[in-house]
Amino acid sequence: MTASDSRFPEGSFPARDPGWLATHAIHTWPQMLRRRAAQWGERPALRHKLRGLWHTWTWAMYWDQVRATAHALAARGLRRGAVVSVLAENRPEWLFADLGAQALGVMTNGIYPTSSPEQIAYFLNDSGTELLVVENQEQFDKAWSIRSQCPALHTIVVIDLRGLRALDLEGVISWEVFVGEGRQKVDADASTFEREVDAGAEDDIAFLVYTSGTTGPPKGAMISQRNLMFQLEAAPQYLEVGPGDRGLSFLPLCHIAERLNTVGNPLAMGHVMHFPEHSGTVFNDLREVSPHLVFGPPRFWEKMHSQVRLALDDAPGWIRSLADRGIAASLRGVDARLQHQPLSAWGQGGQAVRAALLWPNLLSFMGLKDLRTAITGAAPVPPDLLRWYMGIGVVLREAYGLTETCGFCTANPRGAVRLGYAGLRARGTEVKIGTNDEVLVRGPNVFAGYWGRAEQTREAIDAEGWLHTGDCGEMDADGYLRIRDRIKDILITSGGKNINPSEIENRLKFNPFIADAVVIGEARPYLTCLVMIDADNVARYAQDRQIPFTDFASLTRTPEVVELVARQIEEVNTGLARVETIKQFRILSQLLSAEDEELTPTMKLKRKVLARKYADLIEAMYSG
Numbered sequence: 001m002t003a004s005d006s007r008f009p010e011g012s013f014p015a016r017d018p019g020w021l022a023t024h025a026i027h028t029w030p031q032m033l034r035r036r037a038a039q040w041g042e043r044p045a046l047r048h049k050l051r052g053l054w055h056t057w058t059w060a061m062y063w064d065q066v067r068a069t070a071h072a073l074a075a076r077g078l079r080r081g082a083v084v085s086v087l088a089e090n091r092p093e094w095l096f097a098d099l100g101a102q103a104l105g106v107m108t109n110g111i112y113p114t115s116s117p118e119q120i121a122y123f124l125n126d127s128g129t130e131l132l133v134v135e136n137q138e139q140f141d142k143a144w145s146i147r148s149q150c151p152a153l154h155t156i157v158v159i160d161l162r163g164l165r166a167l168d169l170e171g172v173i174s175w176e177v178f179v180g181e182g183r184q185k186v187d188a189d190a191s192t193f194e195r196e197v198d199a200g201a202e203d204d205i206a207f208l209v210y211t212s213g214t215t216g217p218p219k220g221a222m223i224s225q226r227n228l229m230f231q232l233e234a235a236p237q238y239l240e241v242g243p244g245d246r247g248l249s250f251l252p253l254c255h256i257a258e259r260l261n262t263v264g265n266p267l268a269m270g271h272v273m274h275f276p277e278h279s280g281t282v283f284n285d286l287r288e289v290s291p292h293l294v295f296g297p298p299r300f301w302e303k304m305h306s307q308v309r310l311a312l313d314d315a316p317g318w319i320r321s322l323a324d325r326g327i328a329a330s331l332r333g334v335d336a337r338l339q340h341q342p343l344s345a346w347g348q349g350g351q352a353v354r355a356a357l358l359w360p361n362l363l364s365f366m367g368l369k370d371l372r373t374a375i376t377g378a379a380p381v382p383p384d385l386l387r388w389y390m391g392i393g394v395v396l397r398e399a400y401g402l403t404e405t406c407g408f409c410t411a412n413p414r415g416a417v418r419l420g421y422a423g424l425r426a427r428g429t430e431v432k433i434g435t436n437d438e439v440l441v442r443g444p445n446v447f448a449g450y451w452g453r454a455e456q457t458r459e460a461i462d463a464e465g466w467l468h469t470g471d472c473g474e475m476d477a478d479g480y481l482r483i484r485d486r487i488k489d490i491l492i493t494s495g496g497k498n499i500n501p502s503e504i505e506n507r508l509k510f511n512p513f514i515a516d517a518v519v520i521g522e523a524r525p526y527l528t529c530l531v532m533i534d535a536d537n538v539a540r541y542a543q544d545r546q547i548p549f550t551d552f553a554s555l556t557r558t559p560e561v562v563e564l565v566a567r568q569i570e571e572v573n574t575g576l577a578r579v580e581t582i583k584q585f586r587i588l589s590q591l592l593s594a595e596d597e598e599l600t601p602t603m604k605l606k607r608k609v610l611a612r613k614y615a616d617l618i619e620a621m622y623s624g
Helices: 029-040 059-075 092-103 117-127 137-145 175-184 190-199 225-237 256-269 279-289 298-314 317-338 345-366 383-391 454-460 501-509 535-544 552-557 559-573 607-613 615-622
Strands: 044-050 053-058 083-087 107-111 131-134 155-158 172-174 205-210 220-224 246-248 272-275 293-295 373-376 396-402 407-411 430-433 438-442 467-475 481-486 514-520 527-533 582-587
Touching: 029 059, 029 092, 029 190, 029 225, 029 256, 044 059, 044 092, 053 059, 059 092, 059 175, 059 190, 083 092, 083 117, 083 137, 092 107, 092 131, 092 190, 092 205, 092 256, 107 117, 117 137, 131 137, 137 155, 155 175, 172 175, 205 225, 205 256, 220 225, 225 256, 225 407, 246 256, 246 279, 246 293, 256 272, 256 293, 256 396, 256 407, 279 345, 298 317, 298 345, 298 373, 298 383, 298 501, 298 535, 317 345, 317 383, 383 396, 430 467, 454 467, 481 501, 501 514, 501 527, 501 559, 514 607, 527 535, 527 559, 527 615, 535 552, 535 559, 552 559, 559 582, 582 615, 607 615
Parallel strands: 044 272, 083 107, 083 131, 107 205, 131 155, 155 172, 246 272, 293 373, 373 396, 527 582
Antiparallel strands: 044 053, 205 220, 396 407, 430 438, 438 467, 467 481, 514 527
16 A cells, blocks of 8 residues: 555545545556456455345456456457447446446446337447447347347347247357457457556547437437546445445436446445345345445335334234334434424433344344435435434435536435435535526536437537526525426416426325425416336235235225225325415326336336326316
């Protein structure tokens, strides 16, 4: 360890010294990984659960895999400025391909595993992808079916061969053989590879992140190494982890926030990233890993809250009563702290007892007993959800950012959380409120533009470098940012009242029986709502009460379920202004998944698609 490194025994970057990276001539993620491999060699970096067993890669092994992958890509003709795409769930090979490409100045592009063949063809052609890494037979079959439509694509690499016969197809190779070819060239071309890594600069485009396509064809946001290195140094401002601590990678790596969470933040802080066996085992693996850091969108935290409520419903009455009274008392304490009111000696004693006897068991059940940093973002968060977690000892901090800001640009400080606010700006980031209350952001984290779309880039970033986020917000005297809604989503009723639908929708989604909701009311006399119920929780409700149903559609039509949803909506209505109350609602009878056009890959309902597909249902709520 050098003299400079001795100032950072935990391996993280203190916010007081933003020049550390420049001092060490580190300008890219691959350069950072190379240094970490030399610094932390045999410490664990990645762990992946396969067939029930955890497999570990040290930092030295991590770099070795990235280096071999880079040589394999170079052997296939990939050169600086080319594009490699990855179509897979989260796993170490995703990172090896990503950083191996970046080491050569090759851009990467993640494709959501739920994408259809038509969507895959669009992403491959729009990006000009030359090599595609796929996870398994399912993803290979989709890619192979559209290969003839993608003239630039010359190689498909398959990670998991289960279910596939011998790959004797032209341009198709297994991951094992592919990386093996690269490993054979490591020694022969070592100096060439090192020169490529050293040539990496902050202006290089590291990867593309495609927008969800809610307002037109998806656009590839170009994320530069400058963006990534800025976020690398910002990590200690909001993460409380260090070498050897545990994190869990379960959100799609195509999303900018998860890319930072899984790849970037560990480079800064040194914690070990764990990959679940597959997306369906996340909550079980969460309990097994017991991470110190968890990042998840509001829906993740809402789902965990619902699991607790369901578990308590099945518990003996005395346990349920004890938990309910404990949570109610804790919420009173949370409200007192948020209002800066002192707790009585009795209240403080009760808090200490619950923290010692009640919450440890609950947090163990949730997989959060070792949690130190809990972050949420990507969508507005119901304040009651934040209060509930604070009540059981989890400080869930809301953050704000976009793909175009390379992830977070504001976050709530741990000791000064304000409900309903997305926190304070990160150091080095400028945030202000512009015309029409639009949130504007400027700084090294603002993206490099949209791939092949110069005009749309100019629309997003003005001549002074301000990114126009499209979000409507406000900032208080202390600099805390509050996001009201997307500007395009704000409703104006026929009576001229401005409504922020997301605030109402968030209150509805806090309910365990409602998975999602979309408020309708543009140019209408009153508000209505389309509701997507939580299939598991509502089905359990029906079974416990012996309410007959045959499938999801029949479940949504039972009078008892309709009445259940009506009660939840009426409860939310009691806390709203009269003009904001929901007068009518309809339950969507289709169980939606990320493959359906109504949902984005990040499971957000698309307003415009719903308005078009369910126009008759909406009109029925306003007729008569």
